[in-house]
Amino acid sequence: MKIDSFLVQQNFTKCTTEHEIYVRNTNSGELLIICLYVDDLLVTDSSKEDIRVFKGRIMEEFEMSDLGELSYFLGIEFVYTSKGIFMHQKKYVEDILKRFNTMECNSVITPTETGIKLQIDGDEKEVDPTLYKQIVGSLRYLCNTRPDIGYCVGLISRFMEKPKTPHFLAVKRILRYVKGTLDLDILYPYSQKNLEGEVFGYSDSDWCGDKDDKKSIVGYVFKFGTTPISWCSKKKSVVALSTCEVEYIATTMAACQALWLEALMEELNLRDCSPMRLLIDNKLAIDLAKHHVAHGRSKHIETKFHFLHDQVSKEKLELEFCMYEDQVVDILTKPLKSIKFKELRDKLGVTSLTNLN
Template sequence: MSSIGFEKCVSEHGLYVKSCQHSGRQEKLIVCLYVDDLLVTGSCEELISDFKLQMLSEFEMSDLGKLSYFLGIEFTETENGIVMHQSRYVLDLPKRFEMVDCNAANTPAEVGLKLEKEPDEEAVDPTAYRSIVGSLRYLCNTRPDLSYSVGVVSRYMECPRLSHLNAVKRILRYLQGTHSYGILLGRGETGEEVQITSYSDADWCGDKEDRKSTAGYIFFMGGTPISWSSRKEPVVALSSCEAEYIAACEATCQATWLGFLLEGLKIELTGRVRLLVDNKSAIDLAKHPASHGRSKHIETRFHYIREQVSSGRLDVVHCRSEDQLADILTKALKSERFQSLRKQIGMVRAEISEDHTRRTAKT
């Protein structure tokens, strides 16, 4: 790739970028390479066609046309953009795990879900349990609405019990009614400014066994979710402020990586990354560390957010708890709240009309 003018992205080694002058304009080609699968996109169709011809002359390759399926992920073009989903993969799960006739659930987890390791509870087949959870984890690539519930059941892979299996079946029941949901990649305007907005949240002492909190974050670019995470924090937080502060630091690390990725793609970011947090004490701790002696016990690695704020790369902003979109990644919610957040984070249902010629996206 380097011999034909492409540069390897330092932060993501499977990406190659080429910038060149063509017809008096600065054009760009981006290539994503994974083993023997290759995606190419760019700002000029003529350059894309030239690149494909060049590859076909050097290697035995097949041109599959516009992107529709890649590594188990489907891409459906709609009036509003492209929906990235895994419908075919989801529809296969009930057949594999004998839940074809199950009733659909409104949410992937019951409100107040608190699983524990119960040594006296009936054990289940660990191999089957790991197979189901592994399949669900792959779905999290396009389904941020599953991240929290799948993360919780993943904690019991070693010795699963009946209550853990019931929680997994609840997720499968939820998928029964939402198999076509995915992420809408909206159509951007030429020359549109690139801005990144993120949300971080934490459920203080969410795990009843070790009292560790669950942290979650989600990043948006142009209104489209591009990165999200839901995971247990590595240390026990002594307050909700500390839990939120640690979650914000996790989001800050991801923001730094995204900044390097955009730089490698030669995309200029407009302004600072905005991080929205619903805890004022955590924001104050990030902006004014000198006034907080109570932060002395917090591990040094979690103070990375202070450096990013002081250097002007990150803007930490307060938001109301009602507007905290990362809430869906930290706890089990009621149906109304869950569905509202699912819509707000940009998840839609991809539907194909009866004549299979016109596709629409519905929220």
């Protein structure tokens, strides 16, 4: 018998929004949650007795080991501190640096230079594409816990086919940055008073950020209280004609993620029925999302992007204006100066393990 079939037999319900998660109400009235990856399981519940009973039943059916409290999973480490659970990939980063002979390199305070301009076509010397792809692939997995490198890793990923010297120098700078920030990652606090259950997001974009095709970089980050839980930095497939239009498109992408998060949290009994807040720094885009029929300049925008207007009109999403200096997603859409970068990194929720001891 497969593990997933066993879980169904034990009256677990498979989440429709995230197929590797199974949930079941226990006799104590709590919700037992199982995260299944191939044959590895994460089990959580408010009741330790419910967890103990479940472990006993599944170990009667399958030969498996109980590794105790979560400490290491898929290359991600978890440290229990007095303030909460700290999730990091320090060992993974050290392995990357050793593999590519950069353990002794000098560190830098930002992962990319301000005003960097990388292009596909150029007269620079080509570099080894295999080595380039290996480094970029390793860094992409690190983005699972390090949103502060999301933009720069996305940038260097565009040049996998024929990388050249400037591209490789940009890759090396990221390695130098992560070498100097080994202790940085994300803290999940045990308790967040007055913020319990509140999930909200930020959405932002640059304009014509790609110098080759003039397409824009859009990004979002969703936070549970003070902690980031979902983030993305991505180049869009369309060319925007104005900053209003590209912000509207970026917010539409964030709205899709918000809808998925809402559905997942409802299945986990973690959310009420109030609309999710999404903060953006463009008032015209907010106005366009609320009243797009009245704007002739929006007629050329692809129909799929008006999904945002649909979500706002159904009151499933609430758009809120935030000041430019409070827009944390800037760190996911453009290169920043060191002071601004560190300020937004702190606001994003990336912290150091040494600060928790």
